[in-house]
Amino acid sequence: MNILVCLKQILDPEVPVRDFAIDASGLQADPACANQVTNIFCENALETALQLKDLHGGKITLLTLGPESAEDALRKGLAMKADEAYLILNDTEQLPDSAATAKALAAAIDKLDAFDLILAGRESGDWGAGQTGGLLAEELSLPFTAFVDQISLEGEERLVLRQQTDSGWKSFSSPKPTVASITNSDHNLPRIPKTRDIIMANRKPVTTWSLEELGISQDSFPTQETKARVRQLSIPEAKSDCEFIEGDSVEEKIEKLADKIAAIARAV
Amino acid sequence: MMDHSEATREVLWNISNGWIMYALLVPTAAIGIYGIWKRFQSWKQGLPAEGRLDNPGKRLRFLWQHALLQRRNMRQRFAGIFHAMIFWGFITLTIATTVVMIDHDFGIPIMKGAFYLYFQSLFVDVLGLLALVGVALAGYRRWKTKPTKLVYTDEASMILILVGIILATGFMLEGWRIVATNDPWGAWSPVGYATGIVSAQFFSVETLIQFHLWCWWFHLVLVFGFLAWAPYTKMLHPLTSALNIYAANLEPVGASLKTIDFEKAETFGVNALKQFTWKDLLDLDACTECGRCTDACPANTVGKALSPRDIILDLRGWLHEGADDEFKLIGSTDSLESDRLFECTSCAACVDACPVSIEQLPKIVDMRRFQVMEEAEFPETMQQAVNSLEERQHPYSGSQFSRADWMQELDIPHASETDDAEVLVWAGCGASLVERNQKSIRSLARLLKKAGVKFSVLGRDEKCTGDVARRIGNEFLFESLAKENIDNFKKHKVKKVVTACPHCFNTFRNEYPQLGADFETVHHSAYLGSLINEGRLKITVASERRIAFHDPCYLSRHNNLTEEPRDLLNSTSQVAMTELPRNRQNSFCCGGGGGMSFVDEPSDKRVNHERAREILNTDADTVAVGCPFCTTMMEDGINATKGDRKIEVREISELLDEACNGESNT
Amino acid sequence: MSDTNFKVITAAFSQDLNAATAGLLGAGQRLANDAGGTHIAICCGSIDSTLSTQISAFGDRVIAIDSEPLARAEPEAWLSCLRSISAQETPDAILLGNDTLSQEITPRLAHRLNGASIGDAQSVTIDDGAIVITRSVYGGKAIADIELTASPAVVWIRAQSMDPADKNAAPGTIETVPLNESADLQSHIIDTHDEVSEGERLEDAQIIVSGGRGLGGPEPFEELVSLAKVLKAQNAASRAACDLGWVPHSWQVGQTGCKVAPQLYLAVAISGASQHTMGIADSKAIAAINTDRDAPIFKHCQFGLVEDFQQVVGPLRDKLSDLL
Ligand SMILES: Cc1cc2nc3c(=O)[nH]c(=O)nc-3n(C[C@H](O)[C@H](O)[C@H](O)COP(=O)(O)OP(=O)(O)OC[C@H]3O[C@@H](n4cnc5c(N)ncnc54)[C@H](O)[C@@H]3O)c2cc1C
Numbered sequence A: 001m002n003i004l005v006c007l008k009q010i011l012d013p014e015v016p017v018r019d020f021a022i023d024a025s026g027l028q029a030d031p032a033c034a035n036q037v038t039n040i041f042c043e044n045a046l047e048t049a050l051q052l053k054d055l056h057g058g059k060i061t062l063l064t065l066g067p068e069s070a071e072d073a074l075r076k077g078l079a080m081k082a083d084e085a086y087l088i089l090n091d092t093e094q095l096p097d098s099a100a101t102a103k104a105l106a107a108a109i110d111k112l113d114a115f116d117l118i119l120a121g122r123e124s125g126d127w128g129a130g131q132t133g134g135l136l137a138e139e140l141s142l143p144f145t146a147f148v149d150q151i152s153l154e155g156e157e158r159l160v161l162r163q164q165t166d167s168g169w170k171s172f173s174s175p176k177p178t179v180a181s182i183t184n185s186d187h188n189l190p191r192i193p194k195t196r197d198i199i200m201a202n203r204k205p206v207t208t209w210s211l212e213e214l215g216i217s218q219d220s221f222p223t224q225e226t227k228a229r230v231r232q233l234s235i236p237e238a239k240s241d242c243e244f245i246e247g248d249s250v251e252e253k254i255e256k257l258a259d260k261i262a263a264i265a266r267a268v
Numbered sequence B: 001m002m003d004h005s006e007a008t009r010e011v012l013w014n015i016s017n018g019w020i021m022y023a024l025l026v027p028t029a030a031i032g033i034y035g036i037w038k039r040f041q042s043w044k045q046g047l048p049a050e051g052r053l054d055n056p057g058k059r060l061r062f063l064w065q066h067a068l069l070q071r072r073n074m075r076q077r078f079a080g081i082f083h084a085m086i087f088w089g090f091i092t093l094t095i096a097t098t099v100v101m102i103d104h105d106f107g108i109p110i111m112k113g114a115f116y117l118y119f120q121s122l123f124v125d126v127l128g129l130l131a132l133v134g135v136a137l138a139g140y141r142r143w144k145t146k147p148t149k150l151v152y153t154d155e156a157s158m159i160l161i162l163v164g165i166i167l168a169t170g171f172m173l174e175g176w177r178i179v180a181t182n183d184p185w186g187a188w189s190p191v192g193y194a195t196g197i198v199s200a201q202f203f204s205v206e207t208l209i210q211f212h213l214w215c216w217w218f219h220l221v222l223v224f225g226f227l228a229w230a231p232y233t234k235m236l237h238p239l240t241s242a243l244n245i246y247a248a249n250l251e252p253v254g255a256s257l258k259t260i261d262f263e264k265a266e267t268f269g270v271n272a273l274k275q276f277t278w279k280d281l282l283d284l285d286a287c288t289e290c291g292r293c294t295d296a297c298p299a300n301t302v303g304k305a306l307s308p309r310d311i312i313l314d315l316r317g318w319l320h321e322g323a324d325d326e327f328k329l330i331g332s333t334d335s336l337e338s339d340r341l342f343e344c345t346s347c348a349a350c351v352d353a354c355p356v357s358i359e360q361l362p363k364i365v366d367m368r369r370f371q372v373m374e375e376a377e378f379p380e381t382m383q384q385a386v387n388s389l390e391e392r393q394h395p396y397s398g399s400q401f402s403r404a405d406w407m408q409e410l411d412i413p414h415a416s417e418t419d420d421a422e423v424l425v426w427a428g429c430g431a432s433l434v435e436r437n438q439k440s441i442r443s444l445a446r447l448l449k450k451a452g453v454k455f456s457v458l459g460r461d462e463k464c465t466g467d468v469a470r471r472i473g474n475e476f477l478f479e480s481l482a483k484e485n486i487d488n489f490k491k492h493k494v495k496k497v498v499t500a501c502p503h504c505f506n507t508f509r510n511e512y513p514q515l516g517a518d519f520e521t522v523h524h525s526a527y528l529g530s531l532i533n534e535g536r537l538k539i540t541v542a543s544e545r546r547i548a549f550h551d552p553c554y555l556s557r558h559n560n561l562t563e564e565p566r567d568l569l570n571s572t573s574q575v576a577m578t579e580l581p582r583n584r585q586n587s588f589c590c591g592g593g594g595g596m597s598f599v600d601e602p603s604d605k606r607v608n609h610e611r612a613r614e615i616l617n618t619d620a621d622t623v624a625v626g627c628p629f630c631t632t633m634m635e636d637g638i639n640a641t642k643g644d645r646k647i648e649v650r651e652i653s654e655l656l657d658e659a660c661n662g663e664s665n666t
Numbered sequence C: 001m002s003d004t005n006f007k008v009i010t011a012a013f014s015q016d017l018n019a020a021t022a023g024l025l026g027a028g029q030r031l032a033n034d035a036g037g038t039h040i041a042i043c044c045g046s047i048d049s050t051l052s053t054q055i056s057a058f059g060d061r062v063i064a065i066d067s068e069p070l071a072r073a074e075p076e077a078w079l080s081c082l083r084s085i086s087a088q089e090t091p092d093a094i095l096l097g098n099d100t101l102s103q104e105i106t107p108r109l110a111h112r113l114n115g116a117s118i119g120d121a122q123s124v125t126i127d128d129g130a131i132v133i134t135r136s137v138y139g140g141k142a143i144a145d146i147e148l149t150a151s152p153a154v155v156w157i158r159a160q161s162m163d164p165a166d167k168n169a170a171p172g173t174i175e176t177v178p179l180n181e182s183a184d185l186q187s188h189i190i191d192t193h194d195e196v197s198e199g200e201r202l203e204d205a206q207i208i209v210s211g212g213r214g215l216g217g218p219e220p221f222e223e224l225v226s227l228a229k230v231l232k233a234q235n236a237a238s239r240a241a242c243d244l245g246w247v248p249h250s251w252q253v254g255q256t257g258c259k260v261a262p263q264l265y266l267a268v269a270i271s272g273a274s275q276h277t278m279g280i281a282d283s284k285a286i287a288a289i290n291t292d293r294d295a296p297i298f299k300h301c302q303f304g305l306v307e308d309f310q311q312v313v314g315p316l317r318d319k320l321s322d323l324l
């Protein structure tokens, strides 16, 4: 099996609230407020691919779009024992939206060998849009399944993808090649790389492509492709103070508490 | 009055064909020396060990104290004393035999006169008796009281019986000779003399002469047999433990982990004998099977399977079996199961307890390294901590705090903002990212301000020192974190660091210098103490707390720092301190070191609960702690076990803050 | 501003008019009204099915489609169906719900229509003639207003949290469209499994009712279980409670337990030690019931009640079962 895994490097989602800050543009988080880490769902996707490779052999290729620092995410993936890595260098300050990202990824995939399976994370821990996988499938005119937590072979030509749904799961049969976005489950917890593999990964080549090399104009990226534009980004006022429910009687307090809980429960 | 200068005795009295003895000596020596040579060969397969033979003066002194004076051994009353009796007895007997040899074989007449009477007769006789009593006591323990820490093998029993018979027949030979020769100096060997007198009540002199002859050859065969056999048993330990004590780690225990050259090392960590150093392998042969390490081990004490003694003995088993290079140690026996290796809190109680300076902990860490770096197989929650260390340079995944939170409103300059700071205060992950401990570090900062100390911090630029990573076994991660911190210290020209975390303290003091760091580190208990001594801090309201101090392993055992915290605590209260039964170097771990803070121990096997029960058995109303891990662990343990008892866990700075300011809670 | 050509399509995949469908229709209707345009509601069923009739109260037009693959919720079938309807109707916005199918097809439909897509919208409005949605980003640490610059805007919304629609004065028309049934599906469903007990994984729970040592024993946990049932929530516990054997260790949340991210984490008689709160940092809202006003848990709470749980839990459950 020839598998491509799309990775994204994001701002550490565990950044403490007090450290979180918005940059000068006012439209994205300040990258200096925390470390950059690999998006967890992308790691789940890589783990899924690694398990398929462990079972059936084949090759795993990593692909990311990002600044130079995104190479770290690729190196970590290589340390987990992916075979090759490609970085589409985007050093504009401006974050691309999902549509622009999918276009760039698709252009890179076109340049590479044919794949049997293309995986992405279900969404990223920064913007959490969850659009890229589906858009990429459309760019490539391939079938797509979202929220997949297990993949198995069905003969030579097809794959079975298990989708986590609201109420359980569904299995899809899909012809190769296919695109899937991966969600976390208890059997795709990313493996811890071995130290020797980390050292080796630092010596492996990472191919860097400029957008130009993919036929995308650097100057107008991502603006030309963008279909969703951030108008404003704001930090909600941190209500660090707990609102203590007060009232004349216990009954009254319970009633107020129930209202608050019910409001949230209804929204779920 | 007889002339003392005449006193001596005839060597080889009653023995003809004495040449047979010399003839037997050849095969005995050959077998024995072959045994020793084989052991040497097996140690030589190990890697080089650095700095184990330097500084001979210091090493000889160390050897004198712990081998000859049996210092460490004597820490255990019963076993220590009988072992010393046997040990000194045999040393004396060996000297006496050498004297005979010099006198008889080399023809230098030294065995006469006062020397003969006082040493060769009286002293040797009395020490021989002590040795015999020692053997009897050892037998009593082995066959009667049977403590669990001992290893019960036929070999050990055989050795004890053999040694007993050799000593007893020695006295018989002496006694019978005295009676038969009517030795005028006989009474100078009281035990032998008494044996002779008693024997003469039952047997004629002729019979005793006959007995003497048979017994002499019997004794000789036993002694030679023993000498030939000993190098193949744990009775090699008089030699190996002496060598081992000579080659001991002279640095603090906290400096005993080795670095790895990642460019050159063939394997990271140890999973085969030849991946250990020769000193590690010598350690194995030095073990006397006394079991003190396992007895002291907190994990073992609370019912976990980890046993440092069994680790040493099982490794030795493979060494003796000549396990080949490919043989994988981890998982090869129960005691070498990976799970057990990850129960170790790195408290070093085992290292401290060992009478012959064996270093169990570094071997455990070596094998952990293999599991972590080569296999990536270790407890999942430790993996989470390691992952967090890689991604955000602290192990507390999920913490909602930033490293700058504790210093809010305290207005402390960053190291880059000031040139005239006397010290840099290093908070560490445990203090800044765990809510409870922010209180402690704030107390420390307030005290320093009150004393007018100019200090700075690194705040968000702090990265984990790497202690957790190193003890878990991820040396690679440790090294990279350490180098980043060292660079940062250099960049800010830091000369002196004060920290409230013994783990950071140990890492800075003992481990960073291995990687090129050059700054001084002080634990806050010592630093605050000096501020009081200099009069910069004054106690205004000494409390009425009865304080018991829980010594952190990384201060007491790893760094021999035990009095500074006590002096400080004593000054904060009008009431005398209480000592816990296990204190100072003998302190019992809180359970939080070695990455164990990131593992959920089974609820009936918690180290902190064991320690909490010990504390609750004293009359203390305050447990003073000097380590963020200890704070968490002791608070958790005390809360789970205290019932209605009123008792609080307080960090050293909090208590001092209270005594200097009359309040502590902010 | 009034644009009578403005069209909003809502597509409900559910077979009945549940809260999510009602919220979706409400959002569609309000958006259409804001623009002064038309709201077209699409549903699966025959023209005279109960569902289409019900829905016609909230849409200006209802397109009911009776098709077997659509009823089976085949993503590719819905994709081509919505695509052909949209090609016909050229809507400005297409709103979908927050079910798995909606989330899956949102980007694909947008791409096929050359439109823009976005998910998890908490509100959809028209501002200066542009469609702008609000959503929370960076794990809830920030809120973004995002303008969709291509048309149509395909958006899946948090349908359940939207207000339901008001009934129109007159029911909308119900029509149907012919479908090209022969289009075969490349990828198709081969098995469906609905879990009997909904969502067992604590990590995925939307509401969690958690208990601690302050409960004093295993019995009060039964009350928390029944409270959780009313809320369709999962139960969890502090380590202290697990250690005491009151509940299984799989319930443990925290540094050495499970890390959870529910919409609401209700901590009953839990003090809130750091080791515990490290497991609940990603919760959208935390609430606590505790007798101790100074318990650290309240520092992490949006709201809290200082009371003895014994007086609260029972009545709270009864009250909530009335409300929900
Ligand atoms: C290494 C390590 C790892 C740990 N990992 C975890 C972990 O993963 N998860 C975890 O939860 N803990 C963990 N802990 C334990 C943690 O430190 C706390 O001890 C534990 O969370 C306390 O549980 P609790 O809040 O239920 O109990 P307590 O701290 O005893 O709190 C009980 C609370 O109940 C309140 N209360 C009492 N009676 C009533 C009443 N009638 N009505 C209302 N409220 C009442 C009290 O005011 C109090 O606040 C860990 C500890 C260590 C040392």
Ligand code: SF4
Residues within 6 Å of the ligand: B293, B296, B297, B298, B299, B300, B306, B307, B308, B343, B344, B345, B346, B347, B348, B349, B350, B351, B360, B361, B364
């Ligand atoms: S270091 Fe401590 S926990 Fe580890 S084996 Fe030795 S005594 Fe046991």
Ligand code: SF4
Residues within 6 Å of the ligand: B286, B287, B288, B289, B290, B291, B292, B293, B294, B308, B309, B312, B353, B354, B355, B356, B357, B358
């Ligand atoms: S390692 Fe040391 S303490 Fe442990 S059994 Fe051997 S000699 Fe005794």
